[in-house]
Amino acid sequence: MRILRLLTGAWSWLFLLFILIFFEVWSHVTYGRTFFGNIFNAQSILLAATQILMMALGLTFIIISAGIDLSIGFIAGLSAVTMAVVIRALDPHLAPGWSFLAGISAAVLISLIPGFINGWMIAKLKVPSFIGTLGMFGIARGAAFLIADGATVSIRNPVAREFGNGRVIFDLVPIPVLIAIIVTLTFHYLLSSTKFGLYVYAMGGNYASAVRAGVNTTRLTIIIFMISAFTASLMGLFYTGRFSAGAGDAGEPILLNAVAAVFIGGASLTGGSGTIIGTVIGSLIIAVIQFGLVFINVPPFWQFVAVGLVIIIAVLIDQSRDRLTGMSGQEEGA
């Protein structure tokens, strides 16, 4: 029973390994060269995974707590636009470094506001998170396009460009990837090793038990929605840095991939399970599929089909884990 549980728990690692080998072999057979050995390919996949991961990181906390955050796509857009607008306004007056700093600070701070409101609505007003964040999805979307005046805001700031496109450590690691690694390790520590993280699991597993144990669930809910907004805002910063332009819909196409990454990583819709490591693997799986399919000349729309299939497989495996061990969480609920 334990071995089965371990195997079903490790399937996402095995699946990632499998698709890596699959694309590598395909590349050798068809083109006679390496796929992942190519540093440009590896960097592109990691950058794509970073985009997904930034949105999925904070979302992992929310989904473990048995909630959902649909607003992060447009919170990322709000962040991207705010950064671009501030830098554009300040560039004529300040050194590029200072206007960049002002831009990212303003973007992160503004993004925390919808995160706070989300948490407050859900914890205090008892609005279901699906509905509450759907409302915020619309509000953040409108705010992002209003700030940008409905257009894409381009900038010419060398620091921002370096932030989005530069590489460090022997010119190998893209800066966004490095930042993502640091942020991921921090949140991994928070979720796996602190009381804060434990209470997120407790709240998702049995809300009443967390309350009875003395957990301040209101504060906890507000904090995790602010974390979700924070990591989404980082995605927006990377976007504006990378393209030297901020757009209101910068993050929206990533939202569903981020949700998928969390579930592929082993989280359950009913809450109480999921890990940061799992979410990292989930993000990598999606990025590899997207990039790999393009690489082997499959029409890009097949990406959606492939990612969709992986989500369904992930959920089936998650369910079979309970079935294999002889019990289901829901039936036990009584």
Next chain:
Amino acid sequence: MKPLITVDNVHKHFGGTYAARGVSLELYGGEVLALAGDNGAGKSTVIKMISGVYQPDSGTISYQGENITGKNPYEVRDLGIETIYQDLALADNLDVGINIFLGREPMKRRLGFIPVLDRKTMRQEAIRALKDLGIVVNDLSIPVRYLSGGQRQAIAISRAVYWKAKVLIMDEPTAALGVPEQREVKELIGRLKAQGVGIIFISHNLNDIFEVSDRILVLERGRKAGERLISETDEDEVVKLMMGR
């Protein structure tokens, strides 16, 4: 011997409904007091006033001679009066050790300065706590939802005992359990008694009450209909008291 809990003439009403009308009781260490009564007789109201969930309109509640009327549920629990709820209040997705420590987790330092949860200590202490109560759980690393109802009940109880509860209030502890598990819980109640814990036991099942209790207090529409030593009464008399005759 002084009583652990003294409830003195408490009243409680909700709108026009009088849930408790002058109820008094005493609970001593090492005894099981059964609260019996039909639905709506006021059993839950009385235990919720003891555990601090409700405040009585009048009357007092004392713990070891000290007046604790008006304290909130957390303060009452910290005094050593624990309530085992029907739904067990376990976090089903977490393991046994964490469930025993939830809200009071020990920490340790990694690399000398990073505070992290001390899962090892929690697990070891959980093994000890369960062993003290004669409970065997094979795999402590799995989420408690994979354990049987009886084991889960045992974990909820051992959490209370680990944190030095002197009074346990058990609301229908056997209601959701199969027959063998009911027996386990009843045996556990016997061992707790032997350790000097005072237990208030609510049940609809008269067989259970007669099996585990020392005394029985029957409530009827918010009033005390009678109080008997189990050895000096029988089911017929209790049923008559419950029906107000």
